[in-house]
Amino acid sequence: MAKASFEIGETEKHLIFVNNNLFMKHITIELDGEKIADEYHYSPMAKKFHFDVGSSEKHQVEISVGGFSQTELLVDGKAVQGS
Numbered sequence: 276m277a278k279a280s281f282e283i284g285e286t287e288k289h290l291i292f293v294n295n296n297l298f299m300k301h302i303t304i305e306l307d308g309e310k311i312a313d314e315y316h317y318s319p320m321a322k323k324f325h326f327d328v329g330s331s332e333k334h335q336v337e338i339s340v341g342g343f344s345q346t347e348l349l350v351d352g353k354a355v356q357g358s
Contacts, residue, residue, distance in 0.1 A: 279292075
């Protein structure tokens with residue numbers, strides 16, 4: 276299993292949690308504890324998810340997961356390190 280969490284935002288903080296189960300080929304993404312993606316992914320190619328985060332401090336988020344690659348998160352086009 277590959278799990279990663281990311282905190283984004285300066286004044287309006289949000290927590291993104293990604294669980295990429297390579298054995299079950301299952302991807303789950305949560306934003307502030309609410310599931311926003313829950314699907315199976317059988318392709319060796321990475322799967323990309325796009326969504327907007329925030330109300331007073333808006334950000335465009337892109338998450339790339341799947342295959343054998345690590346989870347990558349871009350916020351407003353810039354890479355973010357996860358934990």
